[in-house]
Amino acid sequence: MTALSKIEYPHWLMIAGVFLLLLGFIGLAVRRRGVKAEPLAMANDQELSEPAELNDVEVYNRSAKEKRRDRWADQSAAPSSRSIPDARATND
Numbered sequence: 001m002t003a004l005s006k007i008e009y010p011h012w013l014m015i016a017g018v019f020l021l022l023l024g025f026i027g028l029a030v031r032r033r034g035v036k037a038e039p040l041a042m043a044n045d046q047e048l049s050e051p052a053e054l055n056d057v058e059v060y061n062r063s064a065k066e067k068r069r070d071r072w073a074d075q076s077a078a079p080s081s082r083s084i085p086d087a088r089a090t091n092d
Helices: 009-037 040-047 056-077
Strands: none
Touching: none
């Protein structure tokens, strides 16, 4: 009998896990190398494409979404002038 035939099921699972982990690291290294080679190509793929025609509801929803996004960006950029009241101070 060979050494491989004596290996039990949990050991085969560990060997398979190590193999998958190595494949993941290799894939991660290849992916990072591709991003470094073509950073603008990735950015261009992620841009939103404009549909040819939008109906009135879609135009309204898009503008509302953009306004909400801008409002949240403004709130997170500027510190709030409102302070959170202390629970102990309002208790009495």
